[in-house]
Amino acid sequence: MSKTYLYIRRQGSVGCDYTIGCGIDVQRIAANSMEDAMKKIINISDDWKESSNPADWICDSGLVDVQRGEYSQNIVVADLIEISGEVNMIPILKTKLAEIESAQKEIDKKVSEDIEFKKYEELKKKFEKKGK
DSSP: OEEEEEEEEEOSOTTOOOOTTTTEEEEEEEESSHHHHHHHHHOOOTTGGGSSOTTHHHHTSGGGGGSOOTTOOOEEEEEEEEESOOOOOHHHHHHHHHHHHHHHHHHHHHHHHHHHHHHHHHHHHHHHHTTO
């Protein structure tokens, strides 16, 4: 099974308030190949020309989304993407986060020890002068 995705960006018009991601959609297409995915997206049978009204296929397929109309949010980008590999980044990100947090703790500990040692040195000088 191919890891195939359809990235769609619609023209911002009806119902889109222009927020980030408005009009953008990513759909996973279950297909064995890019050609199979394309057929599923177009979604018309091979005998569509034999229909008494071929225009009916437009409404029942993915073709309606590319029509231009006053009230339609037509698609301006439709990219079919096949993923050849993927990496789950969560474990990698968590490991790196743990490394950074550990390094920060070491730095904080060193700074705290330096402050304590400075106080110790000041107190030591103070009490040595008093002869205690």
